[in-house]
Amino acid sequence: MKLSVYLSGEIHTDWREKIIQGCQESNLNIVFSSAVTHHETSDSAGDHLGAETEQFWRDNKSAKVNAIRTKTLIERCDVAIIRFGDKYKQWNAAFDAGYCAALDKPYITLHSEELIHPLKEVDASAQAWATSVEKVITTLKYISSN
Template identity: 75%
Template sequence: MTLNVYLSGEIHTDWRNQIIESCREQKLDIAFTSANTDHESSDAAGDVLGPEENGFWRDHKSAKVNAIRTKTLIEKSDVAIIRFGDKYKQWNAAFDAGYCAALGKPYITLHAEEIIHPLKEVDAAAMAWATTTDQVVEILKYVVNDL
């Protein structure tokens, strides 16, 4: 059985590729999906619905179009990995974690120790908190090998 893993959060480092490549090297039966990681096209996702003079409404439309993808992929996933980076505030990742929690969807948080306090509620609902991509891969390996 293929494990479906949704990768959410920080888009400025290669953490997704690290996890995907390590799982492939270990021949783990895992399919990965993700939110749109191209910042520019994500911001423009709603532009197809017509131009907006006010930035709020452009962001509003794009957020809704992006949510079609995000909600669909989270709902189809077996587990989500939610990555929080140090440099930017990933409000969308926090929202994804909350959505997973509301659905009863297991998720793993991935972040440094320095941001434990602001993420305490997000971590409290997570099934695990990891600080490295290697830890995430080991958890996924454990799950896949028991399927």
């Protein structure tokens, strides 16, 4: 079975690359997509639509352009992996989880045990919670097997 997997959340570690590599090494038939993970590129996504004099409006315009990409990729995926890191608050990841829940799109959360309490509502709607990339890969192996 071919799966489409959307990778959402924390951008400061290599968890995406590890999942992709682990799935490739296991010969899983998975196509991965993700939000733009380069800060400057994401922050300037709406700049081509015209200059803004206030930061709020620049951020607002770029957020809307980024949302076109995110919403489209989430709607097209079979399952989303949503990573919450320990160092920064990933408000965008929480939003993506909520969007998945609203669409009844299956998602797996990936985070440490220290975040169980603050993410209890997000995890309650998830189909699985993993504490490591390896557990995510094992889950993907199971759901993509014939």
